[in-house]
Each structure stands twice: as C-alpha cells, then as structure tokens.
Amino acid sequence: MWAEKYRPQSLDEMVNQAEIVSRLKTFVAERNLPHLLFVGPPGVGKTTSILALARDLYGPGYGSFILELNASDERGIDVIREKVKNWAGIRAIASAAPFKILIMDEADSLTAPAQHALRRTMERYTRTCRFCLLGNYSENIIEPIQSRCSIFRFGPLGEGDIKDWIRIIASKEGVDMIEEGLDAIYQASRGDMRKAINLLQAAAASQGGAVDDVVVYSVLGRVSPQRVREMISLGLKGEFIEAREVLRGLLIDEGLAAEDVLRMIYSEVMRLGIPERWKVRLSDAVGEVDYRLTQGSRPEIQLSALLAKLALAGEEMGP
C-alpha cells in the first residue's frame, strides 16, 4: 500500500516535524537514547519517526532490534509483560547500540494500573532496552511514566504538508490529481497523513481517469461514516428497527468497535441541522452511553438505547 511504500525510511527523508526530527538525529549520532514518549494525533509521523530512527541507528537489519506492540491488541498487561520479558531479557548483540527498542503503540489506552505495571517493567529492563511509547494524549499517561521519558509532542500537519505529499505520490504513481479532489482528500483526512494517502489510493483504484472531488466523495460514501449517517437519519425518523439493523451490520458484519461507532455518531450528531439546545441534549445522551460502554457487557444494547433516544428526540423536535 502506498502509505507504506512512501513511508520515509530514514530521518533524513522526513519533511515534517522538523524540530523533533533534528533532536532524534542527535540521538542517532550519539548512539544513545532515553525512553521516549511520542504524543500527537493519528497520522502525523509518530510511528514513522521511531521506525526511521531505528533504521538509521541499526541499519537495514533493524527489524531484529525492535519489537512493536500495540496496547489495544494485546490481551492485558500480563501478556505484554510476558512478551517484554522474553524479548528484552536478551541483550542485543552485534548491534550498533547496546540496547534494543520496544515500541508500544496506543500506550494511552492502557488503564492506570496497567501503566504502573509497565513502568516497573521499564525499570527492570532499562539496561538492555529503551521504551518508545506512542499515544494521542499525554494526559492519559501516568506521571511516573511521563517523568521517565523524553516527551515529544507531534503537532498536527497543515494543509500544505498534506497536499504537497499527496501531490508527490500522485505524480509518482501516475495519478491525474485534480485540485478539487486534493481539497476533498485534505478535508476528509483532517490532518492524518495515512488516511489521506489511503484515500488517494482508493480513489485512484476506483477510477481509471482523473481523481476529482466526485471520485473522492464516492469512495467516502462507501465507508462506515456514511452508514452511520444513514442510521442516525433512520433513528430520527422514528424507524428504530431499521436503524438497529444498520447498527448490527456495523458491529457484527463490519466488526467495528462500539467506541468507534459511538465516536462517529457523536461527530455526525454535532453536524446535524438541529436546534443548538438539542445538540447539547444529544451530546449528553452520547456521553452517558460512552461511559456506560465501560460498565456493561453488551455494546449493542447501549448503542440501541441511544438510537431509541434519537427516535424520541426526532419525535419531540418534529419534522
């Protein structure tokens, strides 16, 4: 996929996040590294930076000196600890630096007790291993971990950053990129480079000719947010059972996480053309469900209850 094909391989190839990159380069030059905490929105170069750093540091065989874990995919901190133990316990030999690098993505999704356990693990293996934790928000990382890491805050990418890079990829892949299409890609990406590149590739694949805004929107129409919109409008019209069918399709057939569906519902609700005080009331209802998802055991029920509230809101607001 193009997002991987065009992922910068070396820190020298990175065009964005200039200040962070220059500091990371000094770590490579000194062949030493503190524990790192990279925070920032998705698709702004966190993973790219650490992978590029590892490659610059260890050379092309860098793969054997890093371990990538994703906190949200691992089943509990015990599993993570076990993996870290098995991997970090063995010293790096024949390497350019006397330590290996453990990359933990979505570290901010770990619960506080799990992070405390992680902190103990970090301390135990400091001699042989550096930890690089990635996450969206530093608030969700416990202070003892923050204080042990150098924190790098990745800023959002600007319109120019995204558009320039998309233009480069489009021309290398022989895609006829129309300016309106580029605007649409940028709008939909909301500053997330990976999303922008994936969208470009899907748009290019679905259309033999030029990629304009129509093509981009038709691709967007075939992905989940469109179905969420449809579900909300059915709900507001009082067609609850039909809305619930769509919900079940999203959760079961498409395998989306309830939290993700709820996030999409929220952003759609905020964009509805309804009186402002209703937006507040619906936001309140969404917030309640967001919390309840952590308490209950059947996400479908919690989201269905929200759809029923939408149906009631639709009834009370009138047409």
Place this chain on the structure above:
Amino acid sequence: MTDESQPWTSRFRPRTLRDVADNERAVSQLLGWVRSWERGVPERRAAFLHGPPGVGKTSSVVAVANDLGFDLLEVNASDYRTRSRLDDLLGRAALQSVSVLGRRRMILLDELEGVSGREDQGGISAIADIVKETRSPVVLVATSAHEGGEEKFRPLRRISLLIEYGPVPFADVLGRLRAIAREVGVAVDEEALELISERSRGDVRSAINDLEAVARGRERVSAEDVTWLGERDRQEYTPDALMKMFSARALGDARQVLAASYIGYDDLFDWINENLPIVLDDPRDLAEGLDALALADIHQGRARRTQAYRLLKYMFNDMTGGVALSRRRSKGEGVPRQIRSALPRLGFPPSDFTVIEAPGGVVVRPVRHLGNDWGRVNSALRELGGTWMRGEGRWVVPYLRPPQIVWRYRRTWHSRRLLRSVAERVAERCHISSQEAVREVIPLLRVIFQGNRGMGEEIAGWLELEDKEAEWLSP
C-alpha cells in the same frame, strides 16, 4: 454394522477421520495433540473443544480415538453432579494410561455445560485436578468455553489446549443431507434439502434429525413436507412467557418470565431485546424500555466484573419489570403494523394482501398471484420472522420472534473470521492496531480490490493474504 433402526444421527455418525469433513483446522489440531501423547505426556493434558451444537465436536473425538486405536471412556452431564462420583468414575482411569485390554485410553468429558452453577464448583475443580494428573489424554467438550460467564471454566481453560469449532457451512450441510438421502433411498427434493439445511444454521445434527423426521419410512419428500417442521430454540415456552411479561402491570408478575421461559437469562435478555421495539411502538415507551434494558446490562456487567453476583437481581428487575412497565402509551400493534408498512414499501398496494391477526401469529395471504414478486415479499416477511406455509398459500408471522442477532452471528461467522485474520495482517504490515485496520483500512481495501484488480492483487501479495482472504475483499 449399520442398524437401520438406529436414529440417523448415530447411524451416520462418522467413525473414522476420513468421514469427518468439516472444521478441518480444529480436527487437525486435535489430531496433532493426541499424536503428541505418543512422545510422552504433553504440557497440555487436556484439549477443550468448544463450538455451537451439532458441528461435529464429539464425532471428531470418536473418529480420532478409532483411527489411532484408543479406548474411549465417555462421561456425560449426569455424571458431573458431585466430585466423589467423578473421582469414582475417572480417578483410577486417569492414572492408568492403558485399559484392562492393554489398549491406550482416552477420556471424553462431554456436555460440560451440564456442570451448572455454583453448587457444582466441586465438579469443575475435580475435573481440573484430574487433568493435572492424568496419564491419558482428556478431551473436554462444551458449546462455549465461556459458558456462564468468564469465571466458570477458567480453571479448565488455563490448563487446556483450546480448540474452536465453527458452524458447518450451508453447502456442506446440504451435501451431507444429500448423501444420507441417497443412502437411505428416499427421493428428497433439492428444495426440501435446502430448506432443512438453511434451518439448521450450521448445526448438522439438527439437520439430520429434521431430515429423519420428514423422510423416514417414505419414498418421496417435497419441500411442502418440510414446512411444518418447527423452528428450534426451545421456543415452545419462551414466546408465551414473554407475551405475559410484556403485558404485566406489576414487577412480580413480569419477573415470572425468568422461570417460565425455560431458557437462561442471557438468552432471555436477547429475546427481550429483539422484541422490545416491536411491542413498545411508542417512542417514549421505547426509549424508556431500552434504557431499562441498558441498565440491566450494566448491573450484569458490574456483577461479572466484581463477581458480586447478588447484583444480578437488579439486572433481573430492570430487564423484566423495567421493560414491561415502560409500556404505557404503546398500542401493541407491533407486528401487524410492521407488516402493513413493509408491504407498501415494497411497492404493493394494501389491497394485494389480507392481513389477519390470528392467535398464533399474523396471517398474510396474497389476494392475487404474485409470480416473480413472491421472492421479495417472502424475504421481507422472513425478516419479520415469518414463514411461508407452502400447502396453505400464506405466511404466518409470529407476534414475537427469536433473537435475530444470534442468527446474524452464526450467518456471518466465516466472514467475521476472515475479517479478523485480514485485520491482523494489515495491522502488522501497516504498523497499526487491528481495530484501526478494521475501521480505517479494510473499508478502503474493499474499494481498491473491487475497483482495480491488478492493484488488489499486488496488495494481497504484499500482505501475504490467502486466496480466500483476497476473495473476501472483492466478492
């Protein structure tokens, strides 16, 4: 030794692995594990087979034992009552690796879900103790490894090799039935075989039972002969009990459904969830009732997480009384109204059908000959839980329907498994979580695979997808 008086499910049970056609991966896992005993006692002394009923769990154990020359010692639910009974039965057998006849022995503990509730905790820990010491392979079988919540089987899951069985694909059930019909010499219409296969939802045993019920002792079977077969799910009691619950005006009356429905409260929860929006057709009642159900779910979640099972009574109150007492403004026109609005949506004037509210359900009879339109009407009414009564030329739609969500899970089992495996590949290659892969990448991969074959193939190669995974992305 095929005895023709035997029930067909035993007469046609596979005796050797050559006859076991489905769940290949699970069966080869099982076979590998049993073979590993030839090199001494393996780390995992038990295999825990779990999956929906009638998909060949027990059959594959019997076949493996036969093929590898093991004596099989079978234990069933009724033997699980007490620890001392289990010890009597198994204690000695487990410590000796060969039987009196000098053959190797394998122990099969079937229907583990029969170990019910807390009073049998002794049972689970007795089994765990036996597994820890056994010198013979022990196979545990249950419909779910998480039956009765996370906790019940935990001691067993931890020490066993977990092997998952899935529902048998429609085409395979159909093939099995066809072969059996040929064997017993009954001419069964293809359409009848398809109806039975579809009804089975991947449960081969129930399909064979159904086939036997309609075909034994006859020469010909048509689709018409099949339509009278009852849907499974122990439904005889549940809808009636549920009807009473929805009309209850007092909490105590509503709670009666728990005892009267003959199903566990998790299943009952699904039933209530399915039918709630049909019964509560006023938006205020609906919002209130679903909120009660959502709170019931939360009480249960808390009970599970903290293992404070006393909290379950609040769940029961919310899911029965909370829901029933929300019904204040609804007219209860649920199913008939749904039908009356579904038909015009398909473009049929109301005059094309008569819709009558009979005691057993709503009867829908076409007034004119539907011709090619029949299929569209049929699928719309089936979505509402209706059945076409072939001989009578009408549909009957019950007032309450079994949980569709369960069927949906079964129907989509294979595609969800592919989704999971593709997501894992994408996660690894794109350095993201598999949840993110499902949300952000797979929908776009679909667009790519459908729009540009060449690019799709290139990506499939890069992701090292198997053929069936790539096909799943571009149906």
